[in-house]
Amino acid sequence: MPVTTPLPARFTRTVRGSGPGLLLAHGAGGGIEANYGPILEGLAARNTVVGVDYPGSGATPRAQSPLELDDLADQLVAAADAEGLGTFAVSGYSLGGPVAIRLAARHPGRVSSLVLSASFARLDARGDLAASVWQRLFASGQHSVLAEYLTMTALSEGALNALTPAQAHAVAEQTASAIPSGTGDQVDLVRRADVRGDLAGIAVPTLVVVTTADPLISPALQRQLADAIPTARTAELPTGHLPFVERPQEWLKLLSDFVAEN
Numbered sequence: 001m002p003v004t005t006p007l008p009a010r011f012t013r014t015v016r017g018s019g020p021g022l023l024l025a026h027g028a029g030g031g032i033e034a035n036y037g038p039i040l041e042g043l044a045a046r047n048t049v050v051g052v053d054y055p056g057s058g059a060t061p062r063a064q065s066p067l068e069l070d071d072l073a074d075q076l077v078a079a080a081d082a083e084g085l086g087t088f089a090v091s092g093y094s095l096g097g098p099v100a101i102r103l104a105a106r107h108p109g110r111v112s113s114l115v116l117s118a119s120f121a122r123l124d125a126r127g128d129l130a131a132s133v134w135q136r137l138f139a140s141g142q143h144s145v146l147a148e149y150l151t152m153t154a155l156s157e158g159a160l161n162a163l164t165p166a167q168a169h170a171v172a173e174q175t176a177s178a179i180p181s182g183t184g185d186q187v188d189l190v191r192r193a194d195v196r197g198d199l200a201g202i203a204v205p206t207l208v209v210v211t212t213a214d215p216l217i218s219p220a221l222q223r224q225l226a227d228a229i230p231t232a233r234t235a236e237l238p239t240g241h242l243p244f245v246e247r248p249q250e251w252l253k254l255l256s257d258f259v260a261e262n
Helices: 032-044 070-081 098-108 125-140 143-154 159-161 165-176 184-194 220-229 248-261
Strands: 011-014 019-026 048-052 087-094 112-115 206-211 232-237
Touching: 011 032, 019 032, 019 098, 019 159, 019 184, 019 248, 032 048, 032 087, 032 248, 048 070, 070 098, 087 248, 098 112, 112 248, 125 143, 143 165, 206 220, 206 248, 220 232, 232 248
Parallel strands: 019 048, 019 087, 087 112, 112 206, 206 232
Antiparallel strands: 011 048
16 A cells, blocks of 8 residues: 655665665665675765665664564655655665565655566575575574575675685675674565565566576576566676675666666
């Protein structure tokens, strides 16, 4: 159901640049800086970029109840309202894809275009198993093991094997030190998220960026998302689940060019 009453902004937000509005929705276990940091300045060269950190990421406190897509979507709009943006494009990465889709469903007329990268409408069996391991390792406190698991499942085979074993373990150690406190809550939402019912109603230009070497969210699942959106087209990016690590400039060009055209 469309939401028209302005909501108070509760999440910490990042704001950069000037020009047409562009909202950023990040992935689980990430944050605006973690997932968009390498391309923020490039996006801000053309747009007023606004992103929020979900509960337990950045400076946003953890939630006291399970996270819901509706609330994350509404809080992103609340941040846009606070910055004076009437309409905006929305970029959703990974879990941010369902957030962006739900935002478009709940706030029709506000969204000018969507870019959905490395994303999904509903996890498949493989994705749910991967998320289950992620969730249980986080809950157990084995964050070093979790970081090794994420390094193995998020990087493409080519990017991972370009590292020496020592370098790969160093990457995992760095990842372990940056795991947000709200990771478990966010991965729980990944496992529950289901926006399949929203897809047919999307009427704005949509770009689905398929990460074709993604071990975590399969390219087939990403293409299914595109096939279910009447206005969607796809662009393929030869990267694992972390385009901001493996292909930041190519990802930036896809996002910024599509938003500028629409």
